[in-house]
Amino acid sequence: MKATVLIRPKEGILDPQGEAVGEALRTLGYAVTSARVGRLVDVDLEVDDPAEAEEALAAMSRDLLANPMIESFTIEIEDGA
């Protein structure tokens, strides 16, 4: 089962990389108010049950993928369709 974990700096946490990207985009002439930079991890899991996969991915995110002190994560399970 394929899934994606989206990891973002929590609201209120300083994001200097996002600020630099926003500033660079404005310099290039784009009407950007703000930009925040995060990570994504595409994971291929040997699990067939979506609920079980989501639980495993939440555990992985807490254990390794995200830093829960400063980052939030969301999990998107890919439909078999």
Added chain:
Amino acid sequence: MKATVLIRPKEGILDPQGEAVGEALRTLGYAVTSARVGRLVDVDLEVDDPAEAEEALAAMSRDLLANPMIESFTIEIEDGA
């Protein structure tokens, strides 16, 4: 208008960070076949028309956010809902 650009290493492009994450997850006992690591950028745009926003975001991605040689990008426009 809020939108997110998702940037991933193209298929066939080596992703050592993803390989390291996959290996670490397997070491922790998770049944992970593969992992690929990418970036995401949340952008707040001063544009009201979704089509215009998507066009601007594609241009930003080509200009600055992604490296089209080795990365692909997808754009998700947030509904006002």
